[in-house]
Amino acid sequence: MMGGKGNSVFSLSPNPNHLCISMEDGSQSSEQLVVDDDDDDLPPIDDTPDLDIDLEEEEEEETRRDEKCFMAPPAPGMEFDSYDDAYSFYNSYARALGFAIRVKSSWTKRNSKEKRGAVLCCNCQGFKLLKDASSRRKDTRTGCQAMIRLRLIQFDRWKVDQVYLHHNHSFDPHRAHKKSSSAATKTTLPQPPLHVQVRTIRLYRTLSLHTPPTHPLFQSSRRLELRGGFRALQDFFFQIQLTSPNFLYLMDLADDGCLRNVFWIDARARAAYSHFGDLLLFDTTCLSNAYDLPLVAFVGINHHGDTILLGCGLVADQSFDTYVWLFRAWLTCMLGRPPQTFITQQCKAMRTAVSEVFPRAHHRLSLTHVLHNIFHSVVQLQDSDLFRMALNRVVYGCLKVEEFEIAWEEMIIRFGLTNNETIQHMFQDRELWAPVYLKDTFLAGALTFPLGNVAAPFIFSGYVHENTSLREFLEGYESFLDQKYTREALCDSESLKSIPELKTTHPYESQMAKVFTMQIFRRFQDEVSAMSSCFGVTQVHSNGSASSYVVKEREGEKVRDFEVIYETSAAAQVRCFCVCGGFSFNGYQCRHVLLLLSHNGLQEVPPQYILQRWRKDVKRLYVAEFGSGRVDIMNPDQWYEHLHRRAMQVVEQGMRSKEHCRAAWEAFKECANKVQFVTEKPS
Incomplete structure (x- = not known):
């Protein structure tokens, strides 16, 4: 799993926005620094063949290679199972572009050999020392600043802390491979095999220990086919990070480094979930109807009974492994808070994944899609219209379980559908979708929600169609969200200012x-x-x-x-x-x-x-509350998160009216004056 968030991705900003804030034992002052700035002490780099990424090729060839296998660049927030995995990932990325890497520095806990952090840099970092000026070795140092900084965050998990991607020199794939081959002879560390060269931590890619490899839920990995749209996706993420604080995206890489699944969510959605986390709908209509766009959406229902977007994803397949990764990615973004009720379509792999990730949630099936599948299975029935009326009476009209089951059996016999496999499967799962079984489940109006045409994802109706491309989707994405936000604001205004007309005297x-x-x-x-x-x-x-x-x-x-x-x-x-x-x-x-x-x-x-x-009188500020509110004063990253969160709450309040805006502006000016004249105490 890899991810990036905020507008600090791919920068040397001292305040990168992370998915989670991890508190470490001891401060920088309690660690000892070990500098390894000599080529002879480099960790081994194997000479595995290049990944065939050539930045000098034509754009069409570049796009074709991107589709074949995308080698993701490092980004703040990426996490790895071990230091070796992190090193191997950056090394593979470097070889793909055509430069070599080395360990610039590392540090350990005082009085311990346990490594706590390291900086990996481009081999062209720095300049030749004066004492080596007369050396016959070719000078390859150019003062390049490209680097990544790694930190041990808990147990044996490592996190990318800072990233700088820009180089001040041209790439030389031949030299990068030659360097790798030369360094490989100095085997001071065990050499990882090729399949772990680019393996990022897979927090969300786990199968049960008791699940055999031959189990039908254990499906082989496939690549996410974006059909030339990866560049557009990458540009979209970078652009939205400039205007959306705490926007987060996660990427799932296969063992060969190829992109498999993508998930993204913005701060407003994460904040909205704190108000409407009682119900979550998972829409996979694009997958079940074989749309060109493998889009999935997490959907909630707001205080007006309208749908709201709580996250999006692009997936390579409909396997158990994919759904587990996606659900856990979403759950992590929501700080581990599962919904009360989770509604999905009928799918065996999905159902098993839900029980794995959301064991305490009420998992239910979308009644609209259940009825659609039943109607579709009897389309050749001569009395299909009569059957449709009878089915609606049985589903919506029965008040007790015994009444429903008797009426269902009579209906199936009447229309000769005893051997219909679809109807049999739906009846087996009846406790997940039939209203008569759901009276202990909060549904927030979703049972009778007007989902409209079930052949289209209901939140994207009129926006995503069968042949919508990724580029088209991304180009209209922000406009789509703006329309949703505008509609909500208008409904808020109508609710607060309008007096509804009463129909009775009750x-x-x-x-x-x-x-x-x-x-x-x-x-x-x-x-x-x-x-x-x-x-x-x-x-x-x-x-x-x-x-x-x-x-x-x-x-x-x-x-x-x-x-x-x-x-x-x-x-x-x-x-x-x-x-x-x-x-x-x-x-x-x-x-x-x-x-x-x-x-x-x-x-x-x-x-x-x-x-x-x-309620219409509740002030809903769509500013996500990340973390517990406790701030580690030794960690500058937490200062940024804490101050940014509080400032955004003032911004949200200031947007309510001209008077609120003026009050917020005056408050900011007063704060700025106070901070400006703070005298730093000696450390």
Whole structure:
């Protein structure tokens, strides 16, 4: 796994933005520095054949080679299993471009031989010493500044701390290989085999120890085919880092150094997840429908009931290994906080990966895609329209498990679909998608969410099509996000400034008009209006503080009974549960519970049933809270993260209005004056 984030990627900035802040034992002063600045003491570099990357070739040939095997440049935040792996990676990168490397310096813990850090530099770094001026050896030193700095962050994991990629000399592949061959004769370290030459740490590429290599979930690695789009992807990442603080991207490299999977996410998405982390949808429509673009998306639902993007990825395949890497990459970016509910499409490899990475989350299948797959499997059925109506009645109309299973069996027999494999598989997984089984699962309105055309990824509808190329996608990506953010801002403004029109005189409606966002209020308003079709509240059982009621509802010419459990605690707190599961599905109470609350004399909806995620008076600052808030005063990297986070919170507040902007500007000027006149204390 490799990654880069912030606008410090590929720079010598002293404050590179990292995925995680790691606290080390001791400060720089407690370490001893060992300088290895002599060519004769270089670690061995093997003479493995070149990776066939030639920067002097024509652009078309360069693009073709990029597609064949991309050798990723080093970047701050990359992590490795060991120092040898880190060295081998930089060495392979150097040979690919045509320069040699050496160890400029390294340091160990005082009174210990344990290596704690090192600087690897281009072999042309520095200049020849005066005492060597008369030497007959060819002078190859040019004062080149290209380098990487490595630090041991925990146990045996090593992290790239700083990177400088620019060279002040031309590349010489022949000399780089000659140097490698010469150094290889001085075997002071064991030589890593070719397959680990460019192996970065694979924190997210793990199979169970009990999974045999022949298991169907254990699939061979494939390369990510970008069809000439890698340059566009690289430029896109670099460009967005200039304007988006704490933008993060991760790349998954195969053992041969080729790009396999990519994941990226911005700071706003990471912050939004702190508000809407109760539900996460994973969309793989592009993969299941064989789009040209192997795009996947992590999607949430905001306070207006609209979709929000919580991360994107490009994947090489649909294997267990790929999904584990992708899910763990996402989870790491969210500081290890899994969602309450995770909704995916039906896929065996994906389901196993979810249980591996999100064992405590409620994994459910997308009902929209389940129904689509069932309809698609019976497209040749003569009575397909009648079947569609019958399926909808069974799925949405049954209130109890026994009722659903009996109705399902009758429907299958009626239409002669007993041997339909798709329907059999869907029924086996019914507890993951059928509403009658999901009443203990919070879905935030996703059960009845208007996903539209299931042949297109719903968050990218109208934007990503079957033949959309990577370059086209990236060119419109920021515009797409801007439209989403603008829509959310307009909905926020409408909710705060507009007074919704009431349809009834019921106090619940006027209460929620002051609390819910406009879009959620309109949905709740429909429930209040539907209370008029409910009647006949009857208590059928009582057991101390808990009572069972039946509420009748007229549906056309039929009348149905809905059982509602009503419970009061010693603190006079009310708890209600309806057999329809309305609160779990939508995040607000159903018409049956509302009628019972009114029947029992409650003039307002109890506060525990007014979720904060739907409230319009909550100030949601989309500034991610990275880390625990504790700052290691010995670590300058943490100073930057801490100060930047606090400053961005002020910026977000300042964007609310002209007055807020003026107040923030004055506060910044005051802070700048105070900091300017701080007197440094002697260390």
